[in-house]
Amino acid sequence: MPACLRGRVLGDDTARTESRYDGYMLVPGKLQAQFGESQALNLVAAERRDRRLKTGDRRGQTAPITKKMLDLLIIGAGPAGISAAWEAKKAGIQYLVVEKGLIGNTIYNYPVGLTVFSTPNELEFREGDLDPAREKPTREELLSYYVRFVIENDLNVNTEETVLSVKRTSDGFQVRSDKGEYSAASLLFASGAMDFPRKLDVPGEDLPKVSHHFRETYPWVRRNALVIGGGNSAGEAALFLADEGAETTLAIFREDWENTDPKQGCIKYWVKNPLEEQLQKRCLKLFFLGKVLEIKEDKVVLESEDGRVCELENDVVFVLIGSDADLTLLTSLGVETEEGKHGNVPVYDDDTFETNVPGIFVAGHFTRHRHIKPAIEAPRKIIPAVQARMKTTAAKAD
Ligand SMILES: Cc1cc2nc3c(=O)[nH]c(=O)nc-3n(C[C@H](O)[C@H](O)[C@H](O)COP(=O)(O)OP(=O)(O)OC[C@H]3O[C@@H](n4cnc5c(N)ncnc54)[C@H](O)[C@@H]3O)c2cc1C
Numbered sequence: 001m002p003a004c005l006r007g008r009v010l011g012d013d014t015a016r017t018e019s020r021y022d023g024y025m026l027v028p029g030k031l032q033a034q035f036g037e038s039q040a041l042n043l044v045a046a047e048r049r050d051r052r053l054k055t056g057d058r059r060g061q062t063a064p065i066t067k068k069m070l071d072l073l074i075i076g077a078g079p080a081g082i083s084a085a086w087e088a089k090k091a092g093i094q095y096l097v098v099e100k101g102l103i104g105n106t107i108y109n110y111p112v113g114l115t116v117f118s119t120p121n122e123l124e125f126r127e128g129d130l131d132p133a134r135e136k137p138t139r140e141e142l143l144s145y146y147v148r149f150v151i152e153n154d155l156n157v158n159t160e161e162t163v164l165s166v167k168r169t170s171d172g173f174q175v176r177s178d179k180g181e182y183s184a185a186s187l188l189f190a191s192g193a194m195d196f197p198r199k200l201d202v203p204g205e206d207l208p209k210v211s212h213h214f215r216e217t218y219p220w221v222r223r224n225a226l227v228i229g230g231g232n233s234a235g236e237a238a239l240f241l242a243d244e245g246a247e248t249t250l251a252i253f254r255e256d257w258e259n260t261d262p263k264q265g266c267i268k269y270w271v272k273n274p275l276e277e278q279l280q281k282r283c284l285k286l287f288f289l290g291k292v293l294e295i296k297e298d299k300v301v302l303e304s305e306d307g308r309v310c311e312l313e314n315d316v317v318f319v320l321i322g323s324d325a326d327l328t329l330l331t332s333l334g335v336e337t338e339e340g341k342h343g344n345v346p347v348y349d350d351d352t353f354e355t356n357v358p359g360i361f362v363a364g365h366f367t368r369h370r371h372i373k374p375a376i377e378a379p380r381k382i383i384p385a386v387q388a389r390m391k392t393t394a395a396k397a398d
Contacts, residue, residue, distance in 0.1 A: 070094050072386050073175050073184035075163045075329075077103050079123070079372045080190035080364030082146060084379035085155040086125055091383050093390075096184075097155065098177055100162035104146035106194050106365075110139040111240060112216040117268065122373040125149055163191075166329055171393075172359060173333075185393065186359040186386050188379070189346075193365040195326035200228070200319055204295030210317045220246040224313055226300055228292060229320035230256025235267040237318050239275055242284040249312060250275070251287040254305055287312070325366035333357055340368055352385035353378050359389060 072088055074081045077099035088095035102108050110116070115138050116123070120130040123142060129149070132141045150157050158179070167174045172185040197212035199205060214227075214237035225246040227238040230253050238250040259266040267275070278284035287310070290303035299311045324343050331337060335355045336347040346362050348355045353363055363378035 068094070068183075069172065070096055070182060070184040071390060072096075072186045072188060072383075073098065073173070073182055074188045074190055076100075076190040076192055076364070077150070077157050077159065078106050078190060078192050078364060078375065079104070079146070080192075080375035080378060081188070082150060082155065082157075083125055083376040084188050084190060084363065084382060085150070085157060086153060087379045087383040088386075089153065089155060091387055093383065093386060095156060096182065097157040098161050098163050098175070098182075099157060099159045102159055103150050103157060104143050106192055107139060107143045107146065109194070109213065109215070111214055111236065112139065114139045114236070116142060117270075118372060122371070123376075125376060163329065166333055168333060168357075186361065186389060188361045188363060188382060188386075189330055189366075190363045190375075191325065191329075191366065193325040193342075193370075194323050196324040197319075198321045198323060200292050200321070202292050202294055204300075205319070207295055207297065209297075209315060210295055210319060212319050212323075214240070214318050214320060217241050217244040217246060220316055223247065223315040225249070225316050225318070226251060226312060226314045227318045227320060228252075228289070229318075229322075230259075230267070231265055231320070231322065232267055232271060233322075234318070234320040235271040235275060237320055238284060239271055239278065242275075242278040248278075248283070249285040249287055249314075251289045251292070251302060254288045257286065257288070327366070330355070330360070330362070333360060335360055335362075342370065351381060353382045354385055361385070 071093040072084075072095040074084045074088075074095060074097040077085075077097050081097050081099065082103070085095060085097050099105065115134070115136050117136065119136055120132060121127065123137065124130040124145070130137060130142070130145045132138070137145070149155075161177050161179045163175055163177050165176045166187065167176075169183070172183060173187050175182045175184060175187070199212070204210070214233065217240045220241055221244060223246055225241045225248050227234050227241065227248065228251045229235075229237075234250065234252065238248055242248040256267070260269075262268070266272075275284060279286060287302060288305040290305050290307060293301040293303055293309065295301075295317055298315075299313045300317060302310050302312060304310060322342075327335075327337060327344060327346065330346055334357050337344045338347050339345075345366065345368055346355050348362050348367065353361045353367070355362060361382045363382060364375035367378070369375065369378070
């Protein structure tokens, strides 16, 4: 068995007990099933989308509420949007969530088999709800929990429906999606920060072998894979690939590789340590990057940190250098933004999450908070603020 794969073969029980690093571990027995399941999910989603497009069928969706005024329309069904729906339901508010992908779409897009770094108490809507097989849930356990939470609590979530524009009206907002129009007194943007993957802007970046998203490793076993990036996503992808037998090179700035400060976004130690092990075993190569010059059909032209121009042969390139939120809907409504640690963020009140535009609230990944726990917590303050607005409006109308 090749050294790189030792203890990592599907169905090998030694791998199951070999808790090689904390937090990110493939469970080999389960992986086969998960891999199949993921492909099945993709097919089902694509088939369903096709059928809906052909027939106009809206099964699985909450009926479009086009005439009635909603108290709150929530954009996005990630952890923030689901939490908001749950809090709104408990408060008796008329609400609807509109989600352009699937329930928990960002989690759906995590690498297959990933074990997340947070513990259940940071990920669940109700204490004790999420019960993973190990200390931390896998992508599949987390996704299943979020989907079941929506279904079991009968939350109003329309999936595969994109909000396209929002206008202010005399009594709130007019929201247009690709499937309908809604009126809402308040709006919650819970739309995450995954809309625009960052680009290198080099020739060849649009070639089919280039991906700005890492989903799974198995198509690349025994192939040359190049990962470009210096954060956790790049580190994880390089590790998954090297672990499972791809000829992997990680192209990274030296300062990112040597960064050990979590506050400065270093690669987490439970990713970095096994990456170093893979380096020692020669299952991974590092390339200290100056810049990427060009991507060609069968190679990538890179400049090293000391100015040498090198050509690396490869079959696939993963450019994993972060992503940015789409703030255009928000700014088109007059919401002010400011420079945050990771790019522009909306300006909002820390107690209510209301922006400078009355009735527009924000929560989750594109605010100053980047993780799931604060995304789930924010709606616990937002819904009372929405209710307070409803009372003020009702009092004015009397
Ligand atoms: C690989 C990976 C691992 C991670 N691991 C962890 C972890 O262990 N712990 C942790 O705390 N965080 C983790 N994160 C970060 C975590 O995923 C985010 O903090 C979390 O998803 C934020 O939730 P959210 O609801 O704000 O946004 P999202 O989950 O991104 O949800 C936003 C939703 O809005 C939808 N949307 C966007 N625009 C529109 C539109 N115009 N119309 C309709 N819908 C729209 C999107 O499709 C999306 O489903 C990880 C991230 C990645 C990429």
